[in-house]
Structures are given as C-alpha cells and as structure tokens.
Amino acid sequence: MTRVLVVAAHGARIRVHRRSLVVESNGERMVAPLHEVDRVVVATSGVSVTSSAVRLLARSGVGIVFLDARGDPIVSLEPPWINAAAETRLAQYRASVENPLAYARAMVAAKLGNQAGLLRSLARRTGAAWLREEASEVEKLALRASSAASPEELRGVEARAARRYWGSLARLLPGGLGFRGRDHSSRDPVNTVLNYLYGVLYAEVFQALVVHGLDPYVGFLHALRPGSPALVYDYAEMFRASAVDSLVYSLFSSRGAPEVRVDPETGLLDRETRAELVKSLYQWLRRRAVDSRGQAEPLERHIRLYARRLAQSLRAGAEYQGFVEAWRP
Template identity: 30%
Template sequence: MRKLLNTLYVTTPDRYLSLDGENVVIQSGGSEIGRVPLHNLERIMTFGYTGASPALMGKCAENGIELVFMSGSGRFLARVEGEVSGNVLLRRQQYRFADDKQNSLAIAKNMICAKLFNSRQTIERTLRDHPMRIDTEKFEHCSQLLKKSAEMAKNASDADSLRGIEGEGAQIYFSLFDDMILQQKDDFCFTSRTKRPPRDNVNALLSFAYSMAAGMCASGLEAVGLDPYVGFLHTDRPGRRSLALDMMEEFRSPLCDRFVLTAINKKIVSPEDFEKREDGAVLLNDGGRKKFITAWQKRKDDELKHIFLGEKMLWGIVPYAQALLLARYIRGDLDGYPPFMWK
C-alpha cells in the first residue's frame, strides 16, 4: 500500500516558493521565512495565486511531487506534473470503457449506489448519536427514501436516469443537513446547496472540502496510471477531471460532509473565518483556510477499516486504494468495481 507523505499547504497569497538544493524555500517580501525538505513531500498546494520559481517546478516534476495552484476559494487552477505515470495499455482500456455506454454505466452505478449508501450512513449515524436533538421521524423517513434511491440507481437503465436518481437523492440528503448542524446555528444556517459561488458559510466549507477531496482522488488515479480527465458519469470537458469527480461521489458524505459538520459543531471554525464579497460569494479567509487545512490534515491521519479490502488504513490513503481497485477492474482482474462503502 502506498505510503502517506506530507502535503505542504501555502495559504497566504504573498508567499513565493523557490528551490535551494533539495529544499523548497518559502519567501515573503524577498526574505526566507521557512524551508521544507522535498523528500518529505508528495504534494505542495498553494492558495491565492502564490508564485513559484521555474527551478522548483522542474524539481517537483522530476521527483513526482505535485505542485498545485488553487484560488483562494479552493478552486483548482493548474498543476505542474512530470511524465505521465502508468502504462499505455491501461489507459487505452480506460478510454474503451469510457466510450462504451454499458461499461461506463456499470462503473457509474456502483459509484452512485455507494454515494447514496454513504449518505444514508451519515443520517443513521446522526440518528444514533443525537436522537434527542433531531426530529427522528424525519430522519428515519429520509433514510428509507435514500435506501430506495440506491435500489433504483442499481437498476438504472442509462446515464441520464442515473443522474436524475442521484440528484433526487442529493436533495433528500441535503434537506436534513441543517438539522445535523447542532452548534453555532445563527451563523451556520444551511438552506440549499449553492456552488459557483457559495453563498453562505456552510456552502463555503462544503465547496472547499470537495475541492480538497477531488485533488486527493485525482492524485490517486494518476498514481495507479489512470487518466483523471476521462470519466464514466461526468462528461468530458476541457480542464475538468471527470474521473476524479466520479470517484469523489463516494467520499462526499463520509469524508467531506462529516468533516464540515464536525468543524462547525466542535467550533473549529467561527464566523470570523469567512469573508463576503460584493457579488455575494462567501469564502474562507486566510485564517479560516489555515484552521480548515490543519483539521483536514488530522482527518487524513484518522484510521478506518476498508470493507472490501478488509484492511485498516488512513483516510488519506483511501482514494488511492479505490483508484487501485478501479484499475484492477479495468484490467480485468476483478469482476466489478467495488466502490467505497463507509460504516
């Protein structure tokens, strides 16, 4: 199993990254404020249009270290990468699967069934942990609806109907999201999912978490030799990592949504960690991003048991494990793609 190395996050916009021997140097105003050995890193993520020297870019590409540029809101901008990993035969087979509607549908159905199953598990976990603070009848009703949605997804006849089922399931699930927020209700009220841009504090946290998870999935897919841009449910679009978005569906509820709920309910984040722009967009500010990323790193180090593999692993490794299972299925080593199921 792959070793989980460190990720260097640079969250302040005025930082500049350069190379000194085998170290990445962080500079501010021309002065060095820190350095980190490259051999300890698997990824460098910068937020807010931070600059980096060509020498550092080349060294990262040579050593297989991702150098990712994100906007301040967590939107993916660009990535420096070296030679494409993996063998051409695996990718050619992936492209054949993507061009075949039935093969694509089979993989997509498993991913969406897992998403709906995991969403239901989040609801069931809240029912178990906080029965005195929620409307249990409402939660139980929605849980049963999601169970039916998963059964419908399993029997979907085409991709469009599967997307419709997934969308209805998401509406059912998010209808309970505000009820799962138990603290700081005045400042973290959720009414509906807004994406581009997020319109409130909760949506800002969700969007940032989804961006982080999508990056983890893309890295896992590339590590096993798959093309993260060619998906089975999300259609092809220039610059969109469609397969990473497909795989991320499995992680939205157990990794991202639960993380956001924990950050709010345990008061890891506060109203002072956000900024509202003139266009109505609500984003994490510098301090908020630092709090978020610190807690996110701790979450990646939490251990869980992978149901299909029967092994204990860190959350940060799970997307890689799923990418490995997907590659095995595409190569013909497995009879079907086993999605991530959380309990």
C-alpha cells in the first residue's frame, strides 16, 4: 500500500529532521518518519521544500509531485533509477511508428470495458433495468474498439460509448447538481471535480510509467505535441472509471455530498476543497480491485503493474491486455 503525504496548506514548509519529514504551517508542526512515506503530493502553491528534503527523498526512492489549481501535475520528481529504460523506450518508439493502433485499441477497449462494468455495478445497486441495457451497449462498443481498423474508427467508437456512459451517470445523479454529461468547460460541481481528480490521476500514471522505463510523452492514440504527455493520457483512460468516476459518483450520490467551493472568478476549486479531494482519491486508490485475470490488488498497485506489463509487452513485441476491473455490486 502506497503511503502518501499530502501537503495542501498555503505557506507550508517541508524540511528534514533526523530522517523524518517535518511539515510546518501556521504555527503547527507535523512529523512523518521517512520509512512511513512512499510519495509526497504538494497540492497547493506557496509551499517550500528544502534541498535537503529533496535529496533525502530521492535517495530513499520517494517521489514528489506538484499539482496546480486544476489538479494537473506541474512537475514530478522521481528517484534517479529506472528499470530497463533504454531497451523499453526504443521498443516504445518503434511501436509508436509501426504498430500504434494495437496498443491504442487495447487501452480504449479496456476503458470502455470499465465504463460498462461501472454501469452494470450501479444497475445492481440501484435496481435500474435501463442501466443494464446501457451497460450492454457500451460492452458491445468495447468489442468494436478492440477490432477497430483505424484511429478514426476507434475515436468514433469511443465517442459513442462516452455519450451513453455519461448520459447514464447524468440520469442517476441528483438533478440539482446541473450535471448534463461530461463537459471539460462546464463549471457544474461534478465536472469541476472530475477535471481536478483526473489531473491527480495523471500524476500517479506519470510516475508509474517513468519508473518502468516508458516515455510518458510518446503515446499511441493521443497526438504527439511538445510538452504533452500523450502516453499518460492514453494509459490513464483504462483507470478513469475505477479510480475517479466511481469515486465521484459515490461522493455526489450520497446524502453527505461534499461541499464544492469554487472561486466564481476563476472557476477553480478553493484550497480546502482540493485538499479534501486529493485525500479522498488516495484513500479510494487503496481499495482492492479484482482485474480480469482474477488478480486482487489495491487499485494503486494495478496502475503500477499494468505499466510494467506494458513495458514488457513492448520489449517482447507481444500483445498487450489492458486493465479491466471485475466489477462487483
């Protein structure tokens, strides 16, 4: 289980004392022994980290990620050792030119499989017969994605599944939330939280890919653009439903739905809300999930395992099987 230290207080300072991390903020002091920390997430601006702390974290194999107000990772500092990086990246570059569609199909089909699985799980929980029908339609599209003949066809199948999937979740969630479906630019609370938590998920995916020697900027479906981590976006698709969508549904469908505080001028979440969401996500990533192979692991471990399997698949030139959760009620 990954133990994550989240620092979300503006003006906080992170330093080292006797092989422990010390976080000081507003006159308060928290001490975290280094052996109890696997990852540090800085979820706000105005936080300082001493060079001694950075060096000690690097030597101890602990990564640090800095998030902006939208939840997007600004920078991720990882330990300076990577497994089979040269061989893996050469194979990745070759596959991105010679056979990108095979990997894109595997990831999109897995994404749609998880969307269908979540809808089927919600159908069992709510007793809504129409949800089972929607889940079946998305499952059919997942099969079509696995045999798409071109990137254009694959994107078309993905878009059709998205309309059914997000339309179903919109019908389930309380109407007062103003959620009409997935819209990156919408300022309704559900879309705002989705945007933020996807950014945090990208940070975790980035770390998993880099540690296993993969180049996060060279993907198979998302376009190659300077500074855009295309493989992060491709790979994260497989984990969106399990890691974020199911959490967001759980938060907003319960009686104790979170108070989402948004700055009316910027449309961004305030610091307190961001801190609460980051903590909720890391708790959610610790839940045990069974994959299609029958392997039960915390979700955070599946993110790392499937990155390792992707690297192995590329080096061997073998078929890649994406992450699909065996959803339960």
